[in-house]
Amino acid sequence: MSTPLILLPGDEVPSDYLPPTKSNPLKLGPGLRLLSQPTASSKSSNHVLTATQAGLLATDAKRNTVSLQSFSNRRYIPTTNDLVIAQIHHSSVDYFHCMVTPHTAHAMLGQLSFEGATKKTRPMLKQGDLVYARVLSVGVGAGAEVELTCVNPATGKAEPGGLGPLVGGMVFDVSTGMAARLLRASSPSAEKSDTVDGLVVLAELGKKLESLGGFEIAVGRNGKIWVDCSNAGESAVKVTVAIGQCLQSTDERNLDAADQKKLVTKILRGMKLA
Amino acid sequence: MVEPTASLSTLNRADGSASYKCPATGYDVLGSVNAPIELPARRDALKPEDATIEVFVKPGNTTAGVGERYVEGILRSVLTEVVLGRERGYPRRGVVITLAIVGGGSVERGDSYLTVLPALLHTSLLALLSASVPLAMTFSSALLGVTKSGDIVRDPSAADAKAASSLHVLAFSSKGHLLLNESEGCFDFDTWELIRERAVSICRGAAVSGTGEDVAMGERSNDARLDGFVRETVEDRLHVDYAWKIESN
Numbered sequence: 001m002s003t004p005l006i007l008l009p010g011d012e013v014p015s016d017y018l019p020p021t022k023s024n025p026l027k028l029g030p031g032l033r034l035l036s037q038p039t040a041s042s043k044s045s046n047h048v049l050t051a052t053q054a055g056l057l058a059t060d061a062k063r064n065t066v067s068l069q070s071f072s073n074r075r076y077i078p079t080t081n082d083l084v085i086a087q088i089h090h091s092s093v094d095y096f097h098c099m100v101t102p103h104t105a106h107a108m109l110g111q112l113s114f115e116g117a118t119k120k121t122r123p124m125l126k127q128g129d130l131v132y133a134r135v136l137s138v139g140v141g142a143g144a145e146v147e148l149t150c151v152n153p154a155t156g157k158a159e160p161g162g163l164g165p166l167v168g169g170m171v172f173d174v175s176t177g178m179a180a181r182l183l184r185a186s187s188p189s190a191e192k193s194d195t196v197d198g199l200v201v202l203a204e205l206g207k208k209l210e211s212l213g214g215f216e217i218a219v220g221r222n223g224k225i226w227v228d229c230s231n232a233g234e235s236a237v238k239v240t241v242a243i244g245q246c247l248q249s250t251d252e253r254n255l256d257a258a259d260q261k262k263l264v265t266k267i268l269r270g271m272k273l274a
Numbered sequence: 275m276v277e278p279t280a281s282l283s284t285l286n287r288a289d290g291s292a293s294y295k296c297p298a299t300g301y302d303v304l305g306s307v308n309a310p311i312e313l314p315a316r317r318d319a320l321k322p323e324d325a326t327i328e329v330f331v332k333p334g335n336t337t338a339g340v341g342e343r344y345v346e347g348i349l350r351s352v353l354t355e356v357v358l359g360r361e362r363g364y365p366r367r368g369v370v371i372t373l374a375i376v377g378g379g380s381v382e383r384g385d386s387y388l389t390v391l392p393a394l395l396h397t398s399l400l401a402l403l404s405a406s407v408p409l410a411m412t413f414s415s416a417l418l419g420v421t422k423s424g425d426i427v428r429d430p431s432a433a434d435a436k437a438a439s440s441l442h443v444l445a446f447s448s449k450g451h452l453l454l455n456e457s458e459g460c461f462d463f464d465t466w467e468l469i470r471e472r473a474v475s476i477c478r479g480a481a482v483s484g485t486g487e488d489v490a491m492g493e494r495s496n497d498a499r500l501d502g503f504v505r506e507t508v509e510d511r512l513h514v515d516y517a518w519k520i521e522s523n
Contacts (some may be wrong), residue, residue: 004520006509010411010448052408052509070406072515075289138410256515
């Protein structure tokens with residue numbers, strides 16, 4: 001990869017930064033748009049990619065995509081197929097009304113959109129319970145309802161795995177940029193390499209906490225991380241808090257790989273866990 | 275000339291924010307942007323395919339009055355040109371920009387409001403960038419005053435602005451187009467042409483011809499271009515946010 005390129009709105013994306021042309025068309029991610037400039041010399045119009053936000057240009061040669069990574073502390077805006085951690089606000093006949101982000105309209109989660117749920121065997125969620133859900137649709141225009149689901153409607157399975165009520169554990173808030181990074185790092189395509197997006201904090205925690213029974217983690221794109229380590233027995237609370245602290249400090253202080261390892265050692269030692 | 279200073283994302287709960295301080299005029303402005311948000315009432319009937327932009331200017335020590343309403347109108351018309359209100363998620367939703375003049379004294383009733391306008395424009399641009407609102411371009415803006423003797427002064431202080439025979443605020447887009455031209459007082463076309471050349475050299479560092487040459491040379495040499503200032507502020511913040519990514523490469 002070449003030197004990072006920072007673009008401001010209106011800047012053109014230089015063509016040598018784009019992935020090499022292949023048979024399949026280039027996909028544009030957020031922050032970029034295609035403009036065509038009619039040229040005076042020839043009849044064919046000239047296409048240019050311009051930025052609409054300020055950010056770092058990110059290209060993926062394998063999937064042939066190009067996008068712009070903007071500031072990481074922005075508010076979460078629901079997008080279809082995002083995985084989010086939602087909290088039940090109240091329940092009505094057909095739906096659970098959930099909170100995905102504060103101060104916005106509630107998202108709807110069908111009473112039956114859980115794996116294997118029927119009218120008789122549906123989860124009885126109370127106010128304050130957590131669910132790990134996928135954004136099914138966001139509607140059109142202002143005032144539209146966001147709909148969540150915990151099941152793939154085509155197969156009836158909780159796909160990808162782990163969707164459904166989150167029992168026990170604790171939720172930590174991080175920036176939306178950090179949540180996206182954690183999700184990228186845990187995606188199946190990223191498993192081969194050790195450090196994706198400069199994140200080693202989870203791998204390091206996993207190594208150090210293996211003897212205590214490990215931990216379970218769920219990342220929501222809305223900037224929430226759910227951590228559970230009910231296997232850890234007596235030290236469960238300490239381990240949960242330590243993991244949350246590690247993730248939050250990594251996010252706030254923009255730590256690099258070496259500092260993340262140091263942080264994990266320091267926090268675990270401070271908690272007398274390692 | 276002392277460069278303005280700015281920082282991005284200073285407020286935690288706003289979608290985007292910026293603080294901006296201009297040492298020459300002494301204004302200190304704090305701006306926040308919330309976008310896209312649901313509008314409380316149905317204010318979308320007129321332009322159903324576009325976003326609604328609202329600007330609020332709050333002076334530090336009094337309530338907003340006629341002067342604030344006047345600059346709010348100017349800001350709204352400029353920012354409507356810049357914000358891409360038809361991108362996904364924005365039509366029929368609101369982009370709310372709140373600008374608080376927190377330092378540098380307020381504009382007295384009856385005084386020209388043009389002296390704050392460049393600071394307000396830069397703050398709102400930086401806050402919009404920080405909120406990742408889709409924009410067609412960036413811009414930079416300059417305040418120029420013409421003294422009674424006919425000299426052109428950049429960023430006149432409050433007292434100088436009161437004594438000036440005319441005041442001008444010009445804004446140029448990142449593509450070099452003139453976005454805004456607000457003038458007050460008595461001047462002729464030749465003066466305005468000089469003002470424009472001077473403003474181009476301040477905002478974009480472009481070479482100018484004619485009588486403004488020596489002035490422009492001075493400003494080009496110390497590299498005090500305002501569009502460069504906006505870019506540097508944004509790049510600094512992105513370097514901080516993406517330190518993990520930039521350093522690992």
